[in-house]
Structures are given as C-alpha cells and as structure tokens.
Amino acid sequence: MVADDLDDVFPQSKVPQSDLDRKINEHFAGAVVRKDLVKTVKGNAIVPSYVLEYLLGQYAATDVEAGIQEGIETVRRILAEHYVHRNENELIKSKIREKGRFRVIDRVSVTLNEKDDTYEASFSNLGINGVLVDPHTVNANQKLLVSGVWCMCDIEYFHSDNAKVVPWILGSLKPIQMSSFDYDGYLEARAKFSTDEWIDLLIQSIGFNPDQFGRRAKLLQLVRLIPFVERNYNLVELGPKGTGKSHIYSEFSPHGMLISGGEITVPKLFVNNANGRIGLVGYWDVVAFDEFAGKKKRTDKALVDIMKNYMANKSFSRGVEPHGAEASMVFVGNTSRTVPYMLKHSDLFDELPESYHDSAYLDRLHFYIPGWEIDTIRGEMFSNGYGFVVDYIAEVLKSMRNLDYSDRYQPHFSLGADISTRDRDGIHKTFSGLMKLLYPHEQATGAEIEEILRFSIEGRKRVKDQILRIDDTMSAVNFGYQSPSGEWTAVTTLEEDEYPAHYYRGRPGASGDPSMPTEPAVQLPGTSAPEPTVTPVPDKENLFRGQRDFVENQRGISYEALFMPYLRDATEIELHDPYIRQPHQGRNLVDLLALIAASKDPADEAVFKLYTTLEEDPEYQKKQLQMLSQILQGAAQQGIKLEIAKDPGGHDRWIRTDNGWRINLGRGLDIFQKQEGGWFDFGTARQEFRQVRAFGVTYIREDG
Known part of the structure; x- marks a missing residue:
C-alpha cells in the first residue's frame, strides 16, 4: 500500500457528517462552518474566534471537502500575509513602505485630537499612532472611539520632510463583521x-x-x-x-x-x-x-x-x-x-x-x-x-x-401572586431570551414553554433565596406557576433539593441540625425535600489496633472496610505512597478520596496531603502530572483540598490522620490485582468483588 492510499483507509482529515450536519448545511448554506477549523487555521495568531470564523465564512462555508481544504489554505495565507504579529511589526511597516499600500488585519482604536480637530487611529500590533481617519468612517463605526475593533485596513505610506506629518495614511477600513442577513x-x-x-x-x-x-x-x-x-x-x-x-x-x-x-x-x-x-x-x-x-x-x-x-x-x-x-x-x-x-x-x-x-x-x-x-x-x-x-x-x-417574548407563556401558565415586580422582571427577561434563542419562530408547545419557564424561575429564585440570607427585611417568596386548571407547580433549585438542611439555614421553620454531618439528600420529582440522614461517627477507642495480613487472591476487601473507620472523623489526612503514577493508581486514589468525601458533611472541608514521586521519563511524567491535576480539581469540587508534594521517605507507605491514627501500608493503595473485564466486571462497581495481592496493614494509635 502506497502512502497516498492511507487517507482512503484512515481518512483522519475527513470528518464524517452526521444527519444533523447535513441538515444544517442544507438549510443554512453559506452561514455555517465546521467548528474544528478554527483551531486548524489559528496557529499562533492571537485573534478572537469571530475574526477567524469571519474569514472561514468567506472562504470555507461549505460541506464539500475540497472546498473546505481550499478555503483553509486561503485563510491561512491571508493570516500569514496580513495578520500583524507584534514581533514582526517592523517587517510589515517595511512592506507598506516598499509597496506603497498594504492590507493588514489589526485591532484599531480611534481618539479625537482636540487640538487639531482630527480623528487619529492607533494600530495595536502594528504599533503606529496618529493615523488620520475620515470623520465619516468614525461616525459609521463609533466603537472605534471606545475600545479597539478588529479591522481589515489598507495602509499607505507617504514620507514628508515635515517631521510633524505622520507618514501613514488610512486607505480603507472594514470592521470584521457582517453588514446584513435574511x-x-x-x-x-x-x-x-x-x-x-x-x-x-x-x-x-x-x-x-x-x-x-x-x-x-x-x-x-x-x-x-x-x-x-x-x-x-x-x-x-x-x-x-x-x-x-x-x-x-x-x-x-x-x-x-x-x-x-x-x-x-x-x-x-x-x-x-x-x-x-x-x-x-x-x-x-x-x-x-x-x-x-x-x-x-x-x-x-x-x-x-x-x-x-x-x-x-x-x-x-x-x-x-x-x-x-x-x-x-x-x-x-x-x-x-x-x-x-x-x-x-x-x-x-x-x-x-x-x-x-x-x-x-x-x-x-x-x-x-x-x-x-x-x-x-x-x-x-x-x-x-x-x-x-x-x-x-x-x-x-x-x-x-428589539423583540419582546416575555408574555408568550401567559396563555399556558401564570406566575405565583406573591412574586414581586423585580422577581417577575427577572423571570420575564430570562424567559424572553430563551424563547428568542430556542423558538424565534414562536412555535413552541405547552410542554416546551413550561420547561424554559421553570428554568427561568429557578435562576431568579437562586438569586432571591441568597438575598434572604443577607437581608432579613426581605420577604420570602413562593416561586412557582399555575396552569389554567389551577394546578400549582412549585419550583426549587437543585442545591435546595440536595442540601435542604443547609439551604434553609436561618429560615423560620427550617428543619435539621446543620451542625450534624449529613448524607446528601435525594428528592424525587413531585415530592417534598427529604429529611437528611445522620451518619453515625464510630467510637475510635473500639477500633482494631495491630497488624492484619491478607493473602493473594483473597476477596471481600475494600478501602471502605480497611480505612474508613479510622478516617471518617479526620479533617486532615496525609498519604505517603511513591507510586501514584499509572492510571489505575490514580483511580485507586480517587476511590479513597470519594469515600472520604461521601463520609463527611458536604458543607465541611477536609485536607488530604499526598506525598508521592514523579516518573523519570518526561513523556510519562507529563501524563502523570495531567492525571494528578485532574484529580486535584475533582477533589476540590467535593470539598477536599488535595495538596501534592514530593515523598521524601523512599518506598515506605503509610497514612496519618489528625485524629491520632497511623496506618502502615505494605503495598500502599495498590492492593488489587489487574482487571480485564472492563465496565461489565463486577469488580469495577465494588472493590469487594476484586482479588487482592498479598499485603499487610498495621494500625497504630499515636496518641495513646
């Protein structure tokens, strides 16, 4: 097989069109572009996406592969020849001088020189100032006076013996934006x-x-x-x-x-x-x-x-x-x-x-x-x-x-009577905006209208409920809507359903004691918010102390059984394990962090200090750092502050907690045998179903 035939077998450059893509091109021909092309043409040009898509819309707005490739090359050529890089501005100035006239793509701003009664343009990347601009051009593009606007400009050069005369002349200026549409x-x-x-x-x-x-x-x-x-x-x-x-x-x-x-x-x-x-x-x-x-x-x-x-x-x-x-x-x-x-x-x-x-x-x-x-x-x-x-x-x-769609829900629903004017305005503006985005042709069904009305109410309710925490003079509002038949639908926020004990903190009639650790509450549609369930805290004095050994192929072992009785009430935990390098080892760490996050009060934070070592190979080290960074971000979203540092202890592995426990780990977290079954292996769902390697764990009470 010759090299030229590879594209026929592995057509990487040809993205197969979906049914939706074909439909989009059928009804919006010339107004759409393949979105991955922006990265393809951008290179090192520091320009907004709408500038690049403007050019792609001119030259690559097609679904024909040959036309797309030709358009990409045209846009690349335009950027290479006319986009001004700051480190190449002297080269562009030279081209303008030598050719007498040259087109550039740059960010342009204009100021009024009150002394001379003239408008003067500055070119951000080209680095030239004081270029005279015709008043008609400024009046037609007044944003030039406020901040920079990306433009295509023809710049001319004419030297004068008068040192006060700027040699740069603006031949034409065209902001990069459409002039009309149907x-x-x-x-x-x-x-x-x-x-x-x-x-x-x-x-x-x-x-x-x-x-x-x-x-x-x-x-x-x-x-x-x-x-x-x-x-x-x-x-x-x-x-x-x-x-x-x-x-x-x-x-x-x-x-x-x-x-x-x-x-x-x-x-x-x-x-x-x-x-x-x-x-x-x-x-x-x-x-x-x-x-x-x-x-x-x-x-x-x-x-x-x-x-x-x-x-x-x-x-x-x-x-x-x-x-x-x-x-x-x-x-x-x-x-x-x-x-x-x-x-x-x-x-x-x-x-x-x-x-x-x-x-x-x-x-x-x-x-x-x-x-x-x-x-x-x-x-x-x-x-x-x-x-x-x-x-x-x-x-x-x-x-x-210029349009207002805020009343389009009224034939189907009415808002609660105690919703204030300001709350109502917020709901109306969001509803109107979503109607314009989703149903500009005004052909929405009652169910579709209900969906975005409910969503609009929720967004404003989130604002108002937090204001009630700040200003106790504000009156609570019953957010919801009513159907013509009189059926009332209350609207809640997602965090209200998940954390009711904390959400209603300080409210009259609030239930639950926020000081107690709670499990996240689950609410079914159409039901009231459930009461939080209290997780019992283990008696640390009755926990096992000493050595436990486990043999190869043993089952029924899990991090939850091995570690959680000792970690559950800790607020600061440190793990020394030099081998958090491979993806499965990262998954082990995530499994442990997830158990810690699930056992604590969601409103509390825990600190987890990881001491490990890096891969020596630069390529593997890069992947390891990316993995650890992703784990760090995920932990933060669950209320765990993950701190990562180099492990000075060689091959020793242990866990230490601020509640007085040290757990020596023979193999660290890497106690399970390799799995082959993928998503459908029961061991993927529960650690208890997996076979372990031979390992030992020692539990030591450090505070007596």
Missing part, C-alpha cells in the same frame, strides 16, 4: 428543525459537542447567550475554574466586551464628565466583568452606586444630564468553596467583593448560573460538527434585541 429566511429555516436539533445546532455554534452535554447542561450554556439577545439583562455566574465562563464574552461576538480583572473606572464604563463622552455601555451590547469574585478586591463605591441605578433603571447620571443605554451586564468569577460549604457558612454570593455583597445590588440580577454544575472544559467536549459562523449568529441575536 432574518425571515432564518425563521423559515428554524421551522425545519426539531427542538433537540436546534439546541444541538446552537451548542455546536458555541463550539461544543452536544453529545457531551445533558439537556440541563445545554440550557445552562445557552443562558450565557441571553445577554446578546436581550437588552439590559443582568447575569451572574460563579463557579470553579476552567468551565469556560468568560469564553463567550471574549470570543463569541463582536458586540461583546470582556473587561479582564473585573476592575474599571466610572468614566470608562458610563460617561466621562470631562468631555461628555459615553462609555462602554453606550456602544456594546454586552459588557462582561471577568474575574469578578474576590472578597479583598478594591471597589469604587461611586461605581457600585451608579451601576445599581443603571441595572435597575437602564439609565445613569453623572452631573445634570441623564443617559440611557441598552448594554447587558455580566459578572463572572471563580468560587473556592463547595456549594454546601457556602450554604452552611455564608451564601452563594460569598466570593463577591464586599461592596457588591449587598442586597440592593444583588436584587438587580436576573439570573444566577450555577457554575458548579458546568463541567471543566476537556478536549473531547469540543465540536467538529457544523455551527453558525459566529458573526452570522451574532447579528441574528443583535437584531432580536
């Missing part, structure tokens, strides 16, 4: 897709593989898009690191602005009193604050006050003249505690800066995305299917900001 055609095409197909198309448009997400996870991803389709929508998302909270606001749309670090001044965001210039909220559809969490972050009280007014009234005032704007506000940040810990000791807004941990500010939020429910982004979660060219869907969403 909205009626969009609605007609939407009607060709089922709800499940349409949701998967939107998920693929974001860049994810829908097969990796459940229905609820998909809806949580799509809520991130509501600020682009709904005016003055106030959204917060707090959760663990690495879940893609800020990605959409920096990469998805040319109409969104992501402010890194979460800090900004009043003049930059709202209005500059010195020159009367409107800030970011006047020019962008979405203003997102990244890394917003952090209790010790410095905050400007004036900014907090003006933000409260803007989020409530869509207007702001500095001085005499009031201003209005339509920008949605998004706040994303990381949490460092588990959900039950926050519920037991504070609230789900605990990580916010002190000035924002205020009931008046929080009451203006329409939806709280529970970031702890969203998986950490992994490679297999990205899509190689077709999705909308980002710029196309961004323009669709922008055009729908």
